[in-house]
Amino acid sequence: xxxxxxxxxxAVAEAAIRAGCKCxxxxxxxxxxxxxxxxxxxxxxHGGVFLQAESEIAAINMVYGCAAxxxxxxxxxxxxxxxxxxxxxxxxxxxxxxxxxxSVQRGGPGLGTIQPSQAxxxxxxxxxxxxxLHLPVFAxxxxxxMVDVTTKAFDIAEEYRTPVIILxxxxxxxxxxxxxxxxxxxxxxxxxxxxxxxxxxxGKRKKNIITSLQIESEELExxxxxxxxxxxxxKANHTQSESVNCDDADIVIAAYGSASRVVQSAMEMxxxxxxxxxxxxxxxxxxxxxxxxxxxxxxxxxxxxxEMSLGQMVDDVKMALEHKIPVEFYGRQGGFVPGPQEILxxxxxxx
Amino acid sequence: xPKFTRPxxxxxxxxxxxPGCTHGVIHRLVAEVIDEMDIMNTTIGVLPVGxxxxxxxxxNFDGVQASHGRAPAVATGVKRAKPDRLVFTYQGxxxxxxxGTAEIVHAAARGENITTIFVNNTIYGMTGGQMAPTTLPxxxxxxxxxxxxxxxxxxxxxxxxxxSTLDGVAYAERVSVHDAKHINAAKKAIKKxxxxxxxxxxxxxxxxxxxxxxxxxxTPPASLEWLKENMLPYYPLGVYxxxxxxxxxxxx
Ligand SMILES: Cc1ncc(C[n+]2csc(CCOP(=O)(O)OP(=O)(O)O)c2C)c(N)n1
Ligand code: SF4
Numbered sequence: 176x177x178x179x180x181x182x183x184x185x186a187v188a189e190a191a192i193r194a195g196c197k198c199x200x201x202x203x204x205x206x207x208x209x210x211x212x213x214x215x216x217x218x219x220x221h222g223g224v225f226l227q228a229e230s231e232i233a234a235i236n237m238v239y240g241c242a243a244x245x246x247x248x249x250x251x252x253x254x255x256x257x258x259x260x261x262x263x264x265x266x267x268x269x270x271x272x273x274x275x276x277x278s279v280q281r282g283g284p285g286l287g288t289i290q291p292s293q294a295x296x297x298x299x300x301x302x303x304x305x306x307x308l309h310l311p312v313f314a315x316x317x318x319x320x321m322v323d324v325t326t327k328a329f330d331i332a333e334e335y336r337t338p339v340i341i342l343x344x345x346x347x348x349x350x351x352x353x354x355x356x357x358x359x360x361x362x363x364x365x366x367x368x369x370x371x372x373x374x375x376x377x378g379k380r381k382k383n384i385i386t387s388l389q390i391e392s393e394e395l396e397x398x399x400x401x402x403x404x405x406x407x408x409x410k411a412n413h414t415q416s417e418s419v420n421c422d423d424a425d426i427v428i429a430a431y432g433s434a435s436r437v438v439q440s441a442m443e444m445x446x447x448x449x450x451x452x453x454x455x456x457x458x459x460x461x462x463x464x465x466x467x468x469x470x471x472x473x474x475x476x477x478x479x480x481x482e483m484s485l486g487q488m489v490d491d492v493k494m495a496l497e498h499k500i501p502v503e504f505y506g507r508q509g510g511f512v513p514g515p516q517e518i519l520x521x522x523x524x525x526x
Numbered sequence: 527x528p529k530f531t532r533p534x535x536x537x538x539x540x541x542x543x544x545p546g547c548t549h550g551v552i553h554r555l556v557a558e559v560i561d562e563m564d565i566m567n568t569t570i571g572v573l574p575v576g577x578x579x580x581x582x583x584x585x586n587f588d589g590v591q592a593s594h595g596r597a598p599a600v601a602t603g604v605k606r607a608k609p610d611r612l613v614f615t616y617q618g619x620x621x622x623x624x625x626g627t628a629e630i631v632h633a634a635a636r637g638e639n640i641t642t643i644f645v646n647n648t649i650y651g652m653t654g655g656q657m658a659p660t661t662l663p664x665x666x667x668x669x670x671x672x673x674x675x676x677x678x679x680x681x682x683x684x685x686x687x688x689x690s691t692l693d694g695v696a697y698a699e700r701v702s703v704h705d706a707k708h709i710n711a712a713k714k715a716i717k718k719x720x721x722x723x724x725x726x727x728x729x730x731x732x733x734x735x736x737x738x739x740x741x742x743x744x745t746p747p748a749s750l751e752w753l754k755e756n757m758l759p760y761y762p763l764g765v766y767x768x769x770x771x772x773x774x775x776x777x778x
Pocket of ligand 1: 621653
């Protein structure tokens with residue numbers, strides 16, 4: 176298949192169009208503006224709608240309304256903007272609405288920096304809005320994987336009736352890599368119909384209501400547990416991760432997204448020195464690949480978690496390993512991406 | 527004598543509105559217009575957070591419940607996906623003129639081809655009667671127990687006047703539902719707005735002065751009287767915006 180050089184943000188937009196995304200609603204924020212720019216130039220060519228909203232709050236609520244009609248749609252933003260979207264995401268989860276949300280992390284808190292960061296792991300996996308909810312989150316590490324998870328995300332969103340999050344960062348969004356798509360051309364997909372949508376009943380069915388309001392506790396509890404059952408099924412079918420050189424590894428380094436790219440290089444350098452080092456990389460950070468990391472670490476004496484934050488995923492790693500293996504952390508903050516040599520030095524000290 | 531029957535678009539369900547609350551009257555007007563235009567099958571209502579939150583149960587067309595203040599954005603999403611449907615928002619004054627000010631202003635400015643049914647009862651009904659952006663100067667509420675002091679908390683927002691400055695607005699009218707004559711006029715206004723939308727002419731808003739007997743602490747008849755005496759002077763009725771080129775095709 177032909178390869179094209181693309182920025183991560185543009186590649187997500189192109190993959191979304193190819194997946195049949197018909198509406199995009201967004202509000203400008205660095206480092207993800209290429210998504211909106213790409214959509215505004217291309218989406219109409221495929222019968223779609225690009226609309227720049229007055230805020231991230233409006234954008235996510237437009238997505239909510241659009242998704243309520245059963246139309247494939249998405250939004251994208253970065254840290255401060257994702258904070259604003261969280262109420263809307265919670266409503267979408269509560270109303271079982273499918274859509275794709277791309278979060279391209281920058282450094283925080285507050286206005287922080289536009290440099291890449293992984294400081295929103297907690298926000299994305301734990302706190303995308305109030306209420307009892309689990310949302311699927313993909314954390315790709317390359318431009319090609321951004322394309323692959325985007326394609327998948329739209330299908331999963333509809334199959335499980337849930338918002339699906341793609342968590343990237345400024346580095347992945349901005350860097351260019353060769354990517355290929357399944358087909359040479361955009362193949363227009365027939366519009367799907369669903370029995371739950373609020374798109375005007377045409378006198379052909381009973382009216383549908385899209386709402387997250389369930390005032391009776393019995394009813395709400397039932398809905399929440401039914402939704403969680405779907406999430407359990409999603410967990411069984413779509414939890415994804417990658418382990419490299421873990422079988423004989425004394426030290427396993429766990430990292431996701433951009434950090435995992437550097438970790439990969441550090442591991443190769445360590446192997447050249449004869450150090451038995453492997454890597455573990457979750458592709459879904461929610462559901463977290465618990466079984467896979469336990470397996471990857473079965474011979475490990477120590478686990479090192481590397482993140483571009485004060486340490487957030489490290490909690491999930493510790494929980495997954497149930498504190499049976501010592502877990503160390505190394506992180507950089509404020510928009511710094513650690514270098515491979517830096518990580519190698521930490522690994523040497525662990526020995 | 528014509529028989530008084532339930533409009534098809536209105537569901538055969540008891541509502542949760544307090545006795546004498548005019549939310550019910552407004553629901554009925556919307557349903558009657560939808561019947562007359564024969565568009566129930568292609569209508570999608572966007573309901574707010576507020577006393578009308580359960581509104582979707584009271585109509586026989588599809589309904590989408592929006593988060594507090596965001597109904598115009600939600601309706602935008604619905605309408606952009608399904609441009610040939612009738613899409614309206616139904617919003618209270620707290621919803622529209624406080625938390626949702628940005629969304630209503632920008633839907634109007636975009637000329638979003640939707641209709642907003644704006645219920646102005648000068649108070650936050652659902653949460654127990656706090657001061658709203660539309661609370662009148664001197665009016666007592668739960669959070670303005672000594673009367674709204676404009677020196678400290680500023681002045682009410684006149685929504686139709688404000689929105690009528692925007693080029694995207696095709697139609698803006700303020701009506702009232704305090705007596706039969708005004709109820710008839712209110713129905714005509716709603717119909718006109720829906721027709722404007724069906725012709726694709728842009729954003730329309732009908733502001734309805736409405737009562738909240740419960741939180742005003744008045745009987746239903748006294749509430750109607752209070753509306754007439756206090757709200758009409760501050761919120762004059764009338765057409766605030768009508769795009770010139772629209773007037774020809776519109777219903778009388
Ligand atoms: C984000 C958010 N803030 C506050 C509330 C609580 N709340 C529910 S209804 C309401 C006020 C509604 O008043 P209004 O829009 O005037 O409608 P009414 O009830 O008078 O019809 C508020 C503040 C909420 N549900 N969500
Ligand atoms: S609280 Fe007020 S607005 Fe709400 S239903 Fe009762 S009377 Fe009507």
